[in-house]
Amino acid sequence: MASVRIKFRSSTVEGKEGTLYFQIIHKRVARTVFTDCRVFPCEWDSVSSSVITRGTEERKAYLEMVASKLKWSMERFTKIITGKEKEKADYTVDDIVSEYNRQPECPTFFNFIRSMVAKKTAAKRDGTAKTYRDSLASFSSFRNGKDITFDDLNEDIINQYEAWMKNKGLKRNSSSCYLRTLKTLYFKAVELGLTEEKDIFRHVFTGFATTTKRAISIDAIKAIRKLKFKDGSPLAFARDMFMLSLYLQGMAFVDIAYLKKSDIRNGQLQYSRKKSGQALTISWEKPMQEIVDAYSHLTKDTPYLLPIITTQDGTERKQYEKAEHNVNRNLKKIGEMAGLHIPLTTYVARHSWASIMRDMGNDITVVSKGLGHSDIKTTQIYLSTIDNSTVMRANKRFLGRILK
Secondary structure, eight states: EEEEEEEEOOSSTTTTTEEEEEEEEEETEEEEEEEEEOOOGGGGTTTTEOOOSSHHHHHHHHHHHHHHHHHHHHHHHHHHHHHHHHHTTTOOOHHHHHHHTTTOOBHHHHHHHHHHHHHHHHHTTTHHHHHHHHHHHHHHHTTTOOOOOOTTHHHHHHHHHHHHHHHOOOOOOHHHHHHHHHHHHHHHHTTTTEEEEEEEESSSSSSSOOOOOOOOOOHHHHHHHHHOTTTTTTTHHHHHHHHHHTTSOOOOHHHHHHHGGGGGEETEEEEEEEETTTEEEEEOOOOHHHHHHTTGGGTHHHHHSSSTTTOOSSOOOHHHHHHHHHHHHHHHHHHHTTSSOOOOOOOHHHHHHHHHHHHHTTOOHHHHHHHHHOOOOHHHHHHHSOOOHHHHHHHHHHHHHHHH
8 A cells, every 4th residue: 555654855955944844655656746845954753744933923833834834745545546456456656646636725714715715706796706805815914914725714714703793893794794694615625625624603692683773764865865965076976975875775876887878778777786786667757867867977888877987997896885985985974964874875775665664555465576685585486476567656656755
């Protein structure tokens, strides 16, 4: 049976790290497989063929990573050799090396997430890519930038991460969002065979906590609408985007940003939600056109309906994110001016539309259809039975309540 050992080769340059490699022997034939792992002589125990973790916290983290990679590779060699022995077929040491080289490199959690970000970006799933990036940034901050292999990713680390976020002052839904995203990515890695499922998220909260009410009343909306701002000012633009979101059935700001002039046809606005791809149709009404007309001089040279994305140069996502940040900052000022007790944001418009529509007696399935909630299983069953005209009529009644 073949044997595998980990060996250390010192550097020919004094003071430099040496190289770790695998020596595979079978039928008196030896082959060498080098790794990308580098350690100093004092960090290697030749008797036990193991890494000695010492030095600064950063160095210890690196050496632990090296040890994990070596363990992962040794397990792969063992699995290959065991498989060939079970086959009871003649094989050579080169067969072992060849099969090992076809294996993927030792996966680390950070690198896996980066690969998933790249995959979503290539598929133009920018929202999901951003969610993955944000979750990686948070977990990396917790780890002080130190990557970790799947073998070392365990329940204690996940529990510590949740506690770290709580100490940082993150709200429960924010920490849950990060944990839920990491859990999703972890299970993707399990599906791909990069690690075994160890139920490491079982003691952390990945659900949805009850939040403070974000919806505001009709009277509050009317008060915001009546505020006087200088035409073209940042405050006026923020208020107009808030009102437009309300008029457009609580449309998310990202969808408003990407609306194009060509989306309006035969008195209707037809678009697909960026988040879910759900197609929606909204009756195009006079108050909506009035807001668009106020900014038409800024959109003459673009296909977009509003001056949020102004150039098509690959930075569309950044333009939208910057605009949303500025609008939300100004909406908070507007909320204070209107005497609101909650921070006013673009998301409040979405909540308010849904809440008011419900209070007006509309069926929950009509509200769900209007919001484009194709991912809500409890209402999706009924969506196909709700005609678009039903939602349009309900939204017209909603507009009437605000504008009268």
